[in-house]
Amino acid sequence: MPQRTLSIIKPDAVGKGFAGAILAEINKAGFRIVAIRKQSISKREAEGFYAVHHERPFFDSLTTFMSSGPLILMVLEKDNAIADLRRLMGATNPANAEEGTIRKKFASSIQENAIHGSDAEETAAFETGYWFAGYELIQG
Ligand code: GDP
Numbered sequence: 001m002p003q004r005t006l007s008i009i010k011p012d013a014v015g016k017g018f019a020g021a022i023l024a025e026i027n028k029a030g031f032r033i034v035a036i037r038k039q040s041i042s043k044r045e046a047e048g049f050y051a052v053h054h055e056r057p058f059f060d061s062l063t064t065f066m067s068s069g070p071l072i073l074m075v076l077e078k079d080n081a082i083a084d085l086r087r088l089m090g091a092t093n094p095a096n097a098e099e100g101t102i103r104k105k106f107a108s109s110i111q112e113n114a115i116h117g118s119d120a121e122e123t124a125a126f127e128t129g130y131w132f133a134g135y136e137l138i139q140g
Helices: 009-017 018-030 043-051 059-066 080-089 102-105 121-131
Strands: 002-009 032-039 071-079 116-118
Touching: 002 009, 002 018, 002 059, 002 121, 009 059, 009 071, 009 116, 018 032, 018 071, 018 102, 043 059, 043 121, 071 080, 080 102, 080 116, 102 116
Parallel strands: none
Antiparallel strands: 002 071, 002 116, 032 071
């Protein structure tokens, strides 16, 4: 049964020109792109997206980073998409990420770590609805 997840190529990776290479990794791993959009987001939009982290000490820094330049929002689909994308991403801190993962290859720090992927079905539903309207998610 196909599952969908929300992913973001973060501003560090877009700014360094890694977006194409990251999309190639995602494609090679068998994900279909349901929707994709490059845009910049405001600090307030970043704060709403990361609302679950609002008590964390890095909240201000993270939301400033996420609103610092263009990023790429995507809805991806495959069987077991949520867990498979998390595995492909690697650990949050690239220093701990396994060889071959996107964060090992493209991330520069625990904050500027190249890619986001939803961590559960409920968060995938919230995050997808946060950035995309229903009409954008119709399979062609
Ligand atoms: P993820 O699910 O692997 O993205 O990690 P989390 O949900 O724990 O954190 C969300 C995002 O916050 C991460 O992807 C990082 O960009 C950032 N982050 C997490 N931990 C830290 C930290 O200790 N310091 C800073 N500056 N940023 C962090």
